[in-house]
Amino acid sequence: MQQDFSFYFPTRVRFGAGVLNQLPGELRDLGAGRAFLLSDAGLVKVGLVERIEALVRGAGVEVRTFSDIATNPTAATVDRALEAARAFRPEAVVAVGGGSPTDVGKVVAFLLTNPGSLAEYQWEGRKIGIAPVPLIAVSTTSGTGSEVTRTAVILDRNTKKGIVSDHLFPRTALVDPALTLSLPPKLTAATGLDVLSHALEAYVGKGIHPLTETWALRAVELVMTALPKAYADGRDLGARVDMALASSMAGVAMDQSGLGIIHSMASPLSGLFGVHHGLANAVLLAAGMRFNLPAVPERHRLLARAMGVDVAGLGPAESSEAIIRRIDDLVSRLGIDTNLAQFGIKEADLEPMGREAAAMFLIRNNPRPAGGEECAAVFRSLWRRVP
Numbered sequence: 604m605q606q607d608f609s610f611y612f613p614t615r616v617r618f619g620a621g622v623l624n625q626l627p628g629e630l631r632d633l634g635a636g637r638a639f640l641l642s643d644a645g646l647v648k649v650g651l652v653e654r655i656e657a658l659v660r661g662a663g664v665e666v667r668t669f670s671d672i673a674t675n676p677t678a679a680t681v682d683r684a685l686e687a688a689r690a691f692r693p694e695a696v697v698a699v700g701g702g703s704p705t706d707v708g709k710v711v712a713f714l715l716t717n718p719g720s721l722a723e724y725q726w727e728g729r730k731i732g733i734a735p736v737p738l739i740a741v742s743t744t745s746g747t748g749s750e751v752t753r754t755a756v757i758l759d760r761n762t763k764k765g766i767v768s769d770h771l772f773p774r775t776a777l778v779d780p781a782l783t784l785s786l787p788p789k790l791t792a793a794t795g796l797d798v799l800s801h802a803l804e805a806y807v808g809k810g811i812h813p814l815t816e817t818w819a820l821r822a823v824e825l826v827m828t829a830l831p832k833a834y835a836d837g838r839d840l841g842a843r844v845d846m847a848l849a850s851s852m853a854g855v856a857m858d859q860s861g862l863g864i865i866h867s868m869a870s871p872l873s874g875l876f877g878v879h880h881g882l883a884n885a886v887l888l889a890a891g892m893r894f895n896l897p898a899v900p901e902r903h904r905l906l907a908r909a910m911g912v913d914v915a916g917l918g919p920a921e922s923s924e925a926i927i928r929r930i931d932d933l934v935s936r937l938g939i940d941t942n943l944a945q946f947g948i949k950e951a952d953l954e955p956m957g958r959e960a961a962a963m964f965l966i967r968n969n970p971r972p973a974g975g976e977e978c979a980a981v982f983r984s985l986w987r988r989v990p
């Protein structure tokens with residue numbers, strides 16, 4: 604655990620069922636006359652985008668919407684969104700959705716004010732020097748936590764590439780659990796297990812410190828109880844509130860303290876095989892923790908307590924196994940199939956995927972060194988020939 608640390612978090616979080624209605628007030632505070640709205644086709648279909656457009660117009664703010672954003676957004680998506688935004692000259696950007704619209708929103712907001720192209724800024728490239736157009740993030744899933752992070756991830760030629768900058772923190776995050784009530788069970792499971800992977804990776808990682816430790820463990824505790832309830836009954840508002848809270852807490856913890864092998868390995872799954880980000884992490888969760896837990900025996904006790912696992916009197920190997928069994932049990936109760944072959948992955952793909960995972964910058968925070976061979980071995984443990 605790092606006792607010397609820094610913590611910077613400038614985003615105003617407005618949390619609670621119904622906080623979406625505070626969007627007009629937020630735009631007024633910014634003095635914005637024109638708002639550029641980013642979302643996706645699914646949210647257009649359920650009528651949420653139309654509802655938000657009406658809210659914004661009701662505040663006397665002109666709005667233009669770009670909703671052509673798919674899961675794992677690409678550089679081409681950013682280019683199209685940016686072109687539409689430039690023509691409109693917005694004074695605020697409003698991103699509505701999960702990680703995909705939020706990350707595109709972050710990138711569009713900074714490219715509106717900064718020179719150069721997206722590629723120049725990715726993977727520890729050029730620094731963002733000029734404050735972006737203010738971004739309001741409305742989160743509609745309890746998953747990525749992108750509404751509270753300084754990170755944006757965009758797919759570039761099948762590789763997920765991040766940009767990290769204090770300028771990417773949204774001005775405001777509207778976290779309204781009521782917006783997640785209609786999330787279908789499959790998406791509830793995948794996004795919810797993404798939250799768990801953020802909390803677990805942050806907690807066992809090298810960058811954990813006393814502030815993020817508290818949030819990561821509390822997020823684990825919330826997910827373990829609330830996620831099965833939200834999966835079984837999507838209309839359970841109490842469970843949705845707890846999941847939204849867990850998502851924000853785990854989001855801050857992972858953004859401030861880092862991720863590790865699970866997210867590094869999820870990257871080629873999404874980049875090469877189009878697997879949804881949350882699902883990729885859900886599939887890798889138990890195997891990644893099986894790799895990591897032996898390296899951090901001093902963290903087993905608090906982690907087990909947060910997960911509701913009794914490890915009293917157990918040695919490190921046994922407590923690792925007890926924690927992993929609990930994760931495995933949750934993942935299978937949520938209907939997640941962990942066989943990588945289901946995504947069309949062939950045995951010969953596992954080694955190159957391992958090399959790609961090991962090249963991710965996230966893996967530097969992993970508590971146990973993981974090169975290409977180690978990552979490929981973890982992939983192999985999840986691959987079974989489909990009969």
Ligand SMILES: [Fe+2]
Binds near residue numbers: 747797801866880884
């Ligand atoms: Fe994630």
